[in-house]
Every structure is written in C-alpha cells, then in structure tokens.
Amino acid sequence: MSINLQALMAQLLVGLINGSFYALLSLGLAVIFGMLNIINFAHGAVYMMGAFCAYFLLNVMGIGYWPALIIAPIVVGIFGMILERTMLQWLAGLDHLYGLLLTFGMALIIQGVFQNYFGSSGLPYAIPAELQGGMNLGFMFLPIYRGWVVICSLIVCLATWFLIERTRLGANLRAATENPTLVRAFGINVPRMITLTYGLGVGLAALAGVLSAPINQVRPLMGADLIIVVFAVVVIGGMGSIMGSIITGFALGIVEGLTKYFYPEASNTVVFVLMVLVLLVKPSGLTGRTT
Amino acid sequence: MRNKASAVLLGAALALAASGAAYAQDKTVKIGVLTDNSGLYADLGGPGSTVAAQMAIEDSGMAAKGWKLDLISADHQNKPDIGTSIARQWIDVEKVDVLMDVLNSGVALAVNNVVKEKNNLMINSGAATSDLTNAQCSPNTVHWTYDTYMLAHSTGQALVKAGGDTWYFLTADYAFGAALERDTTAVVLANGGKVVGTVKHPLNTADFSSFLLQAQASKAKIIGMANAGGDTTNTIKQAAEFGIVSGGQKLAGLLLFISDVHSLGLPVAQGLNLSATFYWDANDQTREFSKRFSERMKTKSKPTMVQAGVYAGLLHYFKALEALGGNPHDGAKVADKMKEIPTDDTLFGKGMIQPNGRAIHPAYLFEVKKPSESKYPWDYYKLIGTTPAEQAFRPLAESTCPLLKK
Numbered sequence: 248m249s250i251n252l253q254a255l256m257a258q259l260l261v262g263l264i265n266g267s268f269y270a271l272l273s274l275g276l277a278v279i280f281g282m283l284n285i286i287n288f289a290h291g292a293v294y295m296m297g298a299f300c301a302y303f304l305l306n307v308m309g310i311g312y313w314p315a316l317i318i319a320p321i322v323v324g325i326f327g328m329i330l331e332r333t334m335l336q337w338l339a340g341l342d343h344l345y346g347l348l349l350t351f352g353m354a355l356i357i358q359g360v361f362q363n364y365f366g367s368s369g370l371p372y373a374i375p376a377e378l379q380g381g382m383n384l385g386f387m388f389l390p391i392y393r394g395w396v397v398i399c400s401l402i403v404c405l406a407t408w409f410l411i412e413r414t415r416l417g418a419n420l421r422a423a424t425e426n427p428t429l430v431r432a433f434g435i436n437v438p439r440m441i442t443l444t445y446g447l448g449v450g451l452a453a454l455a456g457v458l459s460a461p462i463n464q465v466r467p468l469m470g471a472d473l474i475i476v477v478f479a480v481v482v483i484g485g486m487g488s489i490m491g492s493i494i495t496g497f498a499l500g501i502v503e504g505l506t507k508y509f510y511p512e513a514s515n516t517v518v519f520v521l522m523v524l525v526l527l528v529k530p531s532g533l534t535g536r537t538t
Numbered sequence: 539m540r541n542k543a544s545a546v547l548l549g550a551a552l553a554l555a556a557s558g559a560a561y562a563q564d565k566t567v568k569i570g571v572l573t574d575n576s577g578l579y580a581d582l583g584g585p586g587s588t589v590a591a592q593m594a595i596e597d598s599g600m601a602a603k604g605w606k607l608d609l610i611s612a613d614h615q616n617k618p619d620i621g622t623s624i625a626r627q628w629i630d631v632e633k634v635d636v637l638m639d640v641l642n643s644g645v646a647l648a649v650n651n652v653v654k655e656k657n658n659l660m661i662n663s664g665a666a667t668s669d670l671t672n673a674q675c676s677p678n679t680v681h682w683t684y685d686t687y688m689l690a691h692s693t694g695q696a697l698v699k700a701g702g703d704t705w706y707f708l709t710a711d712y713a714f715g716a717a718l719e720r721d722t723t724a725v726v727l728a729n730g731g732k733v734v735g736t737v738k739h740p741l742n743t744a745d746f747s748s749f750l751l752q753a754q755a756s757k758a759k760i761i762g763m764a765n766a767g768g769d770t771t772n773t774i775k776q777a778a779e780f781g782i783v784s785g786g787q788k789l790a791g792l793l794l795f796i797s798d799v800h801s802l803g804l805p806v807a808q809g810l811n812l813s814a815t816f817y818w819d820a821n822d823q824t825r826e827f828s829k830r831f832s833e834r835m836k837t838k839s840k841p842t843m844v845q846a847g848v849y850a851g852l853l854h855y856f857k858a859l860e861a862l863g864g865n866p867h868d869g870a871k872v873a874d875k876m877k878e879i880p881t882d883d884t885l886f887g888k889g890m891i892q893p894n895g896r897a898i899h900p901a902y903l904f905e906v907k908k909p910s911e912s913k914y915p916w917d918y919y920k921l922i923g924t925t926p927a928e929q930a931f932r933p934l935a936e937s938t939c940p941l942l943k944k
Contacts, residue, residue, distance in 0.1 A: 254752070359576075366580065366839065367578055367584065368581040368582075368768060368797045368800070369771065371775075371801065381779075387751060388785070390779045392779065462745075462776065462779065464772060468576075468577070472744055511737050512711050514748075
C-alpha cells in the first residue's frame with residue numbers, strides 16, 4: 248500500500264481529536280477509581296446526560312453552548328453527588344465488584360429512561376456560530392470546532408492533574424484515600440470530600456458530553472458505545488493513574504486513527520488488542536502502581 | 539411387542555389425522571415481533587414495529603370473526619446468535635406462527651434459515667439485503683418493504699443520471715452494507731459510472747472523520763453511504779463539519795429513514811435524495827394511519843416505512859389466513875396463499891408477492907425539503923419520482939432464487 252504522507256498527517260490529527268474525548272473520560276474514571284476505589288460504569292451514562300443537558304439548556308431555556316459548558320457539568324455533577332450520597336457511599340470498603348455492578352445497573356436504568364422518552368436516533372445540536380467553518384491546513388480541512396475540542400480538553404486535563412497532584416486540596420484527597428481515619432483526625436470532612444470528588448469525575452464526563460454534542464448526534468446510547476473503549480484506555484494506562492490516563496487517552500486516539508487508515512475494519516478492536524498485549528506484559532498498566 | 543408397536547403407530551396416525559382435521563377450525567394465531575428494541579435501529583423499527591403490529595391486529599377485525607390473536611415481541615440486540623435463539627424458542631416453545639419485522643440483514647439471514655428449517659413464516663420488513671429473495675430465498679419468507687436492489691436502482695440510478703459518475707463508498711462492515719454496496723456498484727457501472735474506492739467501517743461507529751477524510755481525498759463526485767440508522771446520521775452531520783458538501787462532493791444516503799431525517803433536522807439534511815416505499819404524508823389514508831400511530835408512540839414520531847411494512851404485511855397475512863379458513867400452522871402453506879392473493883392495502887397500494895417471496899409495490903424518490911419549505915412538523919419530503927412496482931424491484935428473470943427453477 249502506498250502511504251500518502253498528507254493523508255497520514257490528517258489521520259494523526261483526527262486521532263488526536265478522538266483522543267481528547269478518551270482522555271477526558273478516562274481522566275474522570277481514573278479520578279473516581281483512584282480516590283473512591285469505585286469502577287464507575289455509569290460514566291458513559293453521565294457523559295450522555297451532559298450532552299442531553301446541553302440540548303435542553305438550548306432548546307428549553309434558550310441557553311447557548313458557552314454557558315452550557317459550565318452549567319451542564321455542574322448539573323450532572325450534582326446528580327452524581329446525589330447518587331454517591333444515596334447509594335455508592337454504602338459500598339465503601341466492599342469488593343470492587345459491588346460498585347461495578349451498582350454503577351452498571353444505574354447506567355442501564357439511566358439509558359433506558361432516556362431511550363424511552365427520546366428514542367434511539369437522537370437529537371440535533373448545532374455547532375456554535377463562533378466555531379463554525381474550518382481552515383485549510385494544506386494536508387487537511389480542519390473544522391475549527393475540532394481544534395477547539397483538542398485545546399479545551401488538554402487544558403481541562405492538565406488542570407485536573409494539577410489540582411490532584413500539586414495542590415493542598417489534592418494532597419488531602421490522596422491522603423484520605425490512603426488512610427481516611429487519620430485524615431479525619433486532622434479535622435477534615437472525608438465523606439464530603441469523597442462526594443465532591445465523585446461529582447468532579449462525573450462533571451468531567453458531562454463536559455466531554457457537551458463537547459461532543461455538536462459533533463455526534465445527542466443519543467441515549469452515545470455513552471454506552473464509548474465507555475468500553477474508555478475502560479480499555481484506563482486499563483492500558485493503569486487504573487487510578489491520572490497522568491497515565493491522560494497520555495494513554497490521546498495516544499490510543501492516534502493509534503485508532505491510524506488503524507482507520509490502514510485497516511478500517513479493525514478500528515473498533517485495535518484498542519482491545521493493545522489492552523491484551525499490555526496486560527500480558529505489564530498487568531498493572533503502563534503507568535500503574537501495583538497495589 | 540409387535541402388537542404394541544403397531545398400536546402406538548396407529549395411535550400416532552390417529553392423532554395426526556385428528557390434528558389435520560382440527561386445523562380448519564383452529565383460529566388461534568401467535569405473532570412475534572423480533573426487532574432491535576434498544577440499539578441504533580430502535581427508532582426505525584423497534585417498539586414502533588410492535589405498535590404497528592398491534593394496530594394491524596385491531597384494524598383487521600379478526601377478533602370479531604372468532605380469531606384469537608396473540609402478540610409478543612423481543613429484542614435481538616442486532617446479534618444474529620441472539621436472534622436465532624429467540625426464533626427457535628418462539629417456534630418450539632411459544633408456538634409462534636409468524637415472525638415480523640426482523641430488521642438488520644445479518645439477523646434476518648440467520649433467522650431466515652431457522653424459519654425455513656422449522657417450516658414457520660417470516661414476514662420481513664426491516665432488513666435491507668436483497669439476498670432474502672435472491673440467492674437465500676426461502677418458501678417461508680416474505681420480504682415486504684424494501685431491499686438493497688430497490689434502493690440502488692432508485693437512488694443510485696437517479697444520481698448517476700444527474701452527473702454523479704464517480705463514487706466512493708462508506709460501507710457498514712456486515713451483510714447489509716456489503717449487499718447495498720454490491721447492488722449500488724452494479725447500478726453505477728451499468729450506467730457508465732465508476733467506483734473509485736470504498737472503506738468499510740464497523741457497525742455503530744461514533745466518529746467518521748477518518749473515513750470522511752479518505753472519501754474527501756478520493757475526489758469522487760458522490761460519496762455513497764451504504765450504512766443506516768445512527769451510522770448514517772453521524773456521517774451526514776460530520777460530513778457537513780468537514781466541508782464535504784460545500785467542497786463540491788455530494789452525499790448519497792442510500793438508506794435513509796424518516797427517523798434519521800427527523801433526528802438530523804432539516805438544516806443539515808436538506809437536499810439529500812432518498813428512496814422509500816412509504817411516506818406518512820403521501821395521502822389521506824397514510825396520514826390517518828400515521829396520526830393514530832404517533833398518538834401511541836412515546837416519542838410521538840411518525841411511522842417509518844419499516845413500521846408501515848409490519849402493519850401492511852400482517853394485514854395481508856390475515857387475509858391469507860381467512861382465505862385458508864383457519865390456521866394450518868404451516869409456514870410455507872400460508873406463504874403460498876399470501877403469494878396467491880394480490881396485495882392491496884392503504885399504505886403501500888396495489889402490488890403482489892412474487893414466487894421468490896418479494897412483495898412489490900411502487901418506490902418513490904424523494905428530496906429532503908429546505909427548512910423554508912417545511913410547513914408543519916414532520917413535513918420533510920418532496921416527491922421527485924415514482925418507479926412502478928414491476929420496475930422497482932429485481933426482475934424475476936435476473937433472480938438466482940432456487941425456488942424459481944421448477
């Protein structure tokens with residue numbers, strides 16, 4: 248096969264764009280797993296809720312894309328915190344499997360309810376006027392909106408990493424995961440911190456949902472299709488590793504993009520092949536700590 | 539020993555004779571709607587297909603004539619293995635007499651074999667592959683609404699004749715995509731066009747940008763989308779983003795349903811050509827049916843041609859049962875009766891079912907309206923051409939169906 252350099256560059260860029268979504272979603276998963284020890288299978292469902300939230304803000308309340316970027320993650324984040332308070336907190340200390348099953352069940356219920364009322368084919372959400380159109384990069388036509396997605400996701404990912412790894416708040420949080428009793432003795436309200444962390448992780452997924460609404464149809468199953476890939480990303484990057492999940496997210500987007508060029512039929516399996524290979528060689532993931 | 543054996547045989551023979559005599563009065567029928575209730579095709583068939591079947595049961599007035607009709611439905615999740623195991627369970631345990639809809643070509647072809655093996659009946663509405671009445675035809679299958687041959691000839695031919703002589707295909711990587719690409723390629727070549735490339739994408743893909751870039755780079759005049767449902771709407775939406783249409787290439791939605799157009803919205807979908815055998819706003823009768831249909835739907839949507847096909851196909855099935863005077867519980871026998879009676883219903887008009895199981899009726903070529911042309915909700919299509927029933931589907935002379943070689 249002759250390799251067209253221009254086409255290759257274009258595929259790399261497209262891969263980077265998809266990687267942005269993987270990075271945002273796997274970051275949220277890593278935060279939740281790292282801090283709460285919960286394998287959050289409801290992540291795809293809250294991603295979808297973020298997109299729906301943007302749709303309703305626009306079509307019911309007339310609130311446009313830019314405020315929705317802030318409002319939707321907050322609304323969905325609050326929803327997540329309610330879930331954590333009412334259900335997930337009772338699973339603390341139990342086997343991972345319980346959290347996985349509970350969140351998986353919640354995901355099915357949420358998706359089922361949305362599908363019941365809005366059908367499967369989804370709702371339209373237009374690209375905001377400021378970001379319409381595109382520019383010719385010579386090797387490809389880059390829609391401005393896609394460029395924005397990459398930048399926005401990079402900023403949010405790095406900010407989250409900074410918050411958790413480099414601030415006092417993050418330090419408290421990490422300490423609370425290691426030894427909740429001791430941290431409590433210092434006068435820190437650990438359960439509240441955990442709830443807020445879950446809210447943050449869920450809010451990140453909702454933000455990814457808002458970002459994707461103008462690109463994909465706003466569909467009840469949009470998250471279900473994505474979540475399995477994102478889990479593979481987290482496993483490859485190492486469960487609970489913040490930076491690992493960000494880097495792996497972007498990297499796997501690129502690998503997938505290249506597969507779509509060289510052997511498109513395999514593009515939805517390549518991530519899992521990689522996952523198997525990584526698990527064989529390094530079971531804790533590329534950057535994961537062995538627990 | 540011998541006496542005992544012959545006594546058993548005699549008993550069995552008597553039982554058989556009794557059941558044979560009983561069928562004339564047996565007026566119980568069990569109908570199973572096997573469809574995608576939860577996946578990407580749920581809006582074009584799904585719960586709406588079950589509603590359509592329920593409406594057919596009520597509108598037929600069969601209950602008043604002493605028939606007892608039961609309706610069940612199940613979700614095959616677009617997986618052939620799940621589809622066939624439900625079909626087997628329905629036929630063996632639940633005693634289902636007819637399987638309706640069975641959208642998704644992959645599932646339909648698999649269920650087609652089960653139904654034939656068990657001498658049951660499938661009235662397929664949602665699957666697209668023309669193989670169901672061609673190489674894979676069966677005496678136990680009636681294919682009602684549309685197929686890839688019809689789509690290729692109606693939409694494909696119109697586009698090639700309008701100057702779209704170079705094609706690039708975006709194809710869903712399973713039985714349906716392959717059949718649609720194959721049938722459309724034949725039409726493109728026959729009309730003097732050529733196919734410059736094709737890319738196969740996995741079913742249920744969220745991001746098409748890689749594939750669209752390849753299509754864009756091919757410089758083909760027409761990008762043929764041999765996919766359906768959510769795959770097609772995502773392709774169209776993202777093609778607009780990558781400036782494909784504004785760059786001079788044209789998208790051909792080889793299989794677009796009204797649910798897809800509704801979901802895209804007219805600003806994105808306007809100008810697309812598509813083919814269908816049913817449109818809710820065609821005449822007073824279709825409007826009346828569609829009004830009652832959407833009142834029953836949670837999403838308030840208008841019926842797709844697949845859902846309309848479930849309704850019409852089932853009504854025709856009831857006609858055959860009435861003509862037989864009872865339910866013989868013999869799929870091939872009912873299918874033969876269905877082929878004997880000309881089809882005539884309010885939604886698809888007059889037609890017939892060919893010996894290979896292909897129901898034929900007129901096909902319509904539509905263009906999606908501009909937002910300014912749409913006057914009321916769901917006012918989406920403009921009729922630009924009609925193909926008569928005899929020309930819309932594959933001529934029997936070209937068919938490779940083994941049933942035709944007598």
